[in-house]
Structures are given as C-alpha cells and as structure tokens.
Amino acid sequence: MRLYRLLLVVSELMLSFVLSASEPFRIAVAGVTHDHLGGVVSQLKAGDIRVVGVWEADARYLHANSLTGMLPEDIFYADLGRMLDETRPEAVVAYGSIKEHLAVVEACAPRGIHVMVEKPLAASLKDARKMAALARKHGILLLTNYETTWYASNRYVKERLASVGPVYRIEVYDGHQGPIEIGCSKKFTDWLTDPVLNGGGAVMDFGCYGANLATWLLDGRRPASVYAVLQQNKPSVYPRVDDDATIVLDYGGTTVQINASWCWPYGRKDMYVYGKDGFLYQADPTRVADAPGSRGVEVPALPAPIDNPFHYLAAAVRGELTVAPTDLSALENNLTVMEILSAAVRSAHTGKPVRLR
16 A cells, blocks of 8 residues: 555656646746847747746836737736736746846845846846846846857857867857847837947947857856957947947957947858868858858757757756856856956957956
C-alpha cells in the first residue's frame, strides 16, 4: 500500500511537471509605447505566452495600443504595483521608454519577479547599476533583448571565430534611415529622440548592438579605452540627440569599430570579423560569408529555446537553461555595454578617449 501511494504521488508530480511545462508562459507587459511590442503580439498569436496584465502610465495609450482588443479590458492597469500584485506573472517584459526600465525593476525585484527589457539595459550607467543591485539583492533574472541575439548568423560567427585566427578587428554596422523617416509611431519617437528618456540618439539606439556583440564575441572582456564621435546630421529632424555615432573600442590587440546611425540610406545589421588567417562577414540574420565576393552560406535556424526572446526567457525562468555572464542577454554583459555607451558619450563631449581599465 505504501509503495502504491508512493507511486501515485510520483505520478501526480510528474503529471504536474508535464502540465506546467506545456502551459503558456505567463507574462505581464510594462509599458506599451515601444514599437517592438509587436513581438508580444506575434507570440501571443502563436500561443507560446499568456499575457496576464498590461501596465501603462500614460492614459493616452493604456487602452490604445496593439494589445487592445486582444486581451480582456480588466487586465490593463494604470498602477504597476497593483498589476504585479493581482496578476503575479512569471516574468515582466518592458516596452516603455528606456528610462522606465529602472522603475520596472524597482517594482518587480522586491516581489521576486523576473524582468526582460528591450535594449539597451538602461538610459544611463547610474540607472543600470541601480537595476543590477536590485536584481542581485532579490535574486531575479534581469535580461536585455536585442534583435541580433536571435540571428543564427551571429552564433555561426561565434562558433567559427577560431577559424580566422587571432581576431584583430571587428566592424559592426547597425541602423536605418531614421526612426521618423521609416515611420515609427509618434508615441515611440517622442521618447526615442529624448536625451533623458532614451539616454541619447543613435549612440544608444544602435550603438548598444555593437557593444553587446563585441562583449560576447570577446568572452566578456572590457575594452581598455573608448573613443567616440557623435554627429547631428539632421538637426531639423533630431534637434536634441545625435543621429550618427562612431565608437572605437581598444582591447589591446583587437580593435572594434561600432557604426551606429539613423542616417544610413537603408536598414542594416551586419558585421565583419577579421583575423590573421581569414574573415567572416555576417551579412544578414541567416547568411555568413568567408571569402571576398562570396554570397556566403545560409545558416540553419536556431533551435528552441534560443530561437526567440520569449522561448529563452521562459526557459531561463523555469530553470531549463542557465544564463552565462557572457551571454548576449545577460546582466553582466549588458552592464559592460552600458559602461561602453557611457564612455562613448563622455568621449564625444571631450574629444578624447575614455579609459576603462
């Protein structure tokens, strides 16, 4: 009888585990003014997530966003703390201004709720350090989501770094014609072009990609120095922030050049890696070339759960994968990113390199 009861308990536990593992990931959304909110919409339609609450401080957008009509009206909240207490999500995803990230972590961390923010981690290094301290104190995950994290081509490059020999140069190109020029929403560009709410212009919006990739490719190393030039090529369009940034990172033997702009004639997120024995060109999300003039090879799609931010977040929160400090989404990586961006802004103001070590 005891053995039967033991087997029954084990069976119930196994069934509970299977059911919980198959249940949609329960998230809450903090902020709706980021145009990347479309990622939540697509995952909601796919059935991979369940949105249990939505918070937005601006009354104009609380019931006027891409989630309106997809979810019950009573799960939209004007009070962040109340939403968290009443819905108890497994994690919160932040889609407001970059400046709002600190307030989201201040609300979530003491409640033991994990957080994933859109890139970059914070609007300033000071905010980033406050967020990190809260996350560590309360034992939560604090992840940063970049579009390029889910590019199979970038992981292909990382896996084949040794094939080019010692890396001496990395050039990262990110940006487009400009957020206003490509038709981003006003609720998005209102804060994206604000030096406080976004922390800067193109230097923050697109400079973070190169800093994130360089930190990952170089296994978490911090550069010895940062030098940057920020330009304002379209002051009538972006009067308060830079619209073009060039950032040079010196790692002692390896130089990284980050080219971030709202002035490209086309959208791009590509990267060159040069070594003593060869090079790799990450041309787009699925293609990598290793010879001059070559169109490159099509890279196989990434497997779950590293194929998109919501699968990754769910796996991390549910203990199905461990986030390494050097991972693209990791807090440690993104603190280094914020050090680089902060130094870049200071360098541009002084015209001199900023030493980090």
